[in-house]
Amino acid sequence: MARARIAIIGSGPAGLMAATAAVESQAEVHVFERRKGLGRKLLIAGSSGLNVSHDAPLEEFFRFYQERDPFSAKRLEPFLRDYPSERWLQFIRFLGHEVFVGTSRRWFVREMKASQLLLSWTRFLEKNGVRFYPDSELVDFTAVPHPTLQIQSSGKRPEAFSADAVVFxxxxxxxxxSPPSWPEIFRKKGLKVCDFSSSNVGYEVDFPEALIREAEGKPIKNCILKSRLGQKQGELVITRYGLEGTPVYFVGTPxxxxxxxxPGLSAADFFSQLSRPLRENLSPLRRLKKLGGLSPAALALVFHGLPEPDRAAIHGDLKRLAQIVQDFPVHLQAPRPLEEAISSAGGLQWEELQPDLMLHKFPGFFAAGEMIDWDAPTGGFLIQASVALGYHAGKRASSRTN
Ligand SMILES: Cc1cc2nc3c(=O)[nH]c(=O)nc-3n(C[C@H](O)[C@H](O)[C@H](O)COP(=O)(O)OP(=O)(O)OC[C@H]3O[C@@H](n4cnc5c(N)ncnc54)[C@H](O)[C@@H]3O)c2cc1C
Known part of the structure; x- marks a missing residue:
């Protein structure tokens, strides 16, 4: 049988994994990337520790997706079953990288950065005949008589590239x-693409200037944020505009x-802890500093961020202060913009795709990764789903020859 010729648009985790699956299937593979460098977002994701997956057993793993986006979780499930974290981690090890689980149950690459992983992954693919075309943007495509792409490099006219199958x-x-161009190209072809919105993003909070001066960039360690979406434990970081960190990414909502x-103490237990007999006669606030076990940012929040009616408690009412610390009010105003979000909700609608990720309207064209309309929390779930989808799309694309 002739080798399938596969074109892949995008060199992120989904595109590279589609290329990997296509190589496994002996396909001839071409990867087009509109930027001058490959895998930009993977590199960015790795800038604060490359978290590639999560250590939850499969059923619990799915729950993270279900809680965030029940509709797309159902669609993602078969791909995650087929390409679960064990397979992805095994592949990373095969590329020569050590992985470990952090205390947050997240899987990390030992060197923490993505540059080495990206390098060994692209080298592996090149050794297996994959050709990369940076600075090559998809500007149009047609399916008839066979899948053909129009690819444009800076300052040049678009050129046609034909393949047996394409993975977007x-x-x-x-x-x-600036917003990516592909949604407009897709919409012009009658494909449904939902507008993007920020996901896993910080929130604006109108904190007083004194709090920002004292605590900007500092973590409120091990706290629980509760909103109408639920609650999440972790580290919040006070910023110039409000809050960042896992808890707000999970349950942030205006x-x-x-x-x-x-966490772990009721307000009554915490009051008992603060009431321990001491030789000195301390004000409630000084007791909180000495006995409360709070991080400096948490103390600053209590001291500067407390709404006016409760400010008196700092000085005179230890019981009330203990209650406030365990149930501190914050008003989340609005999410930060898309440009600052870790991921986006929205994208190509699932109804455009067959169960094997091929586009109904464009036979031979598949889609994978974050461009499809699904959402997931941070913690490795984004990259894991992107590679699981990429793997499947790469395999299916490779089974098509004209
Ligand atoms: C700050 C930050 C931190 C993150 N941290 C984590 C984390 O810790 N854990 C986790 O799981 N995820 C994390 N993510 C998310 C993760 O990086 C993404 O979910 C993942 O990269 C999505 O993979 P993808 O291949 O679908 O898309 P991308 O990685 O975005 O790759 C798509 C590629 O396609 C290219 N492209 C687009 N249009 C065209 C076109 N018309 N022609 C040619 N090329 C095109 C783009 O330039 C891009 O390189 C983080 C993201 C950010 C921004």
């Missing part, structure tokens, strides 16, 4: 200076929220 792995809308600054 163009990514979502977050962390981009409106009132509460922070429990000492």
């Amino acid at each position: 792995a163009c990514g979502g809308g977050s962390w981009e200076a 409106g009132e929220a509460r922070i429990q600054l000492r």
Whole structure:
């Protein structure tokens, strides 16, 4: 049988994994990337520790997706079953990288950065005959008489590239200076693409200037954020505009929220802890500093961020202060913009895809990764789903020859 000739658009985790699966299937593979460098978002994701997956057993693993986006979780499940974290981690090890589980149950690459992983992955693919075309943007495509792409490099006219099958792995809308062009190309062809919105993103909070001066960039360690979406434990970071960190990425939503600054203790237990007999006669605030076990940012939050009616408690009412610390009010105003979000919700609608990820309207064209309309929390779930989809699309694409 003739080797399938596969074109892949995008060099992120989904595109590289589609290329990997196509190589496994002996296909001839060409990867087009509109930027001058490959895998930009993977490199960015790795800038604060490359978290590639999560250690939850499969059923619990699915729940993270279900809680965030029940509709797309159902669609993602078969791909995650077929390409679960064990397979992805095994592949990373095969490329020569050590992985470990952090205390947050997240899988990390030992060197923490993505550059080495990206390098060994692209080298592996090149050794297996994959050709990369940076600075090559998809500007149009047709399916008839066979899949053909129009690819444009800076300052040049678009050129046609024909293949047996194509995998779109163009990514979502977050962390981009300008919106990606592919949604417009797709819409013009009658494909349904939902607008992108920020996901896994910080929130604006109108904190007083004194709090920002004292605590900007500092972590409120091990707290629980509660909102109408639920609650999440982790580290929040105070920023110039509000809050960042896993808890707000999970349960951030506009409106009132509460922070429990000492998880594991009821307000009554915490009051007992603060009431321990001491030789000195200390004010409630000084007791909180000495006995409360709070991080400096949490103390600053209590001291500067407390709404006026409760400020008196700092000086005179230890019981009330203990209650406030365990149920601290914050008003989450609005999510930060898409350019600052870790990921995006929205994208190509699932109804455009067959169960094997091929586009109904464009036979021979597949889609994978964050460009499809699904959402997931941070913690490795984004990359894991992107590679699982990429693997499947790469395999299916490779089974098509004209
Ligand atoms: C700050 C930050 C931190 C993150 N941290 C984590 C984390 O810790 N864990 C985790 O799981 N995920 C994390 N992510 C998310 C993760 O990086 C993405 O979910 C993942 O990269 C999506 O993979 P993808 O291949 O679908 O898309 P992308 O990685 O976005 O790749 C798509 C590629 O397609 C290219 N492209 C687009 N349009 C065209 C076109 N018309 N022609 C040619 N090429 C095109 C783009 O330039 C891009 O390189 C983070 C993201 C950010 C921004």
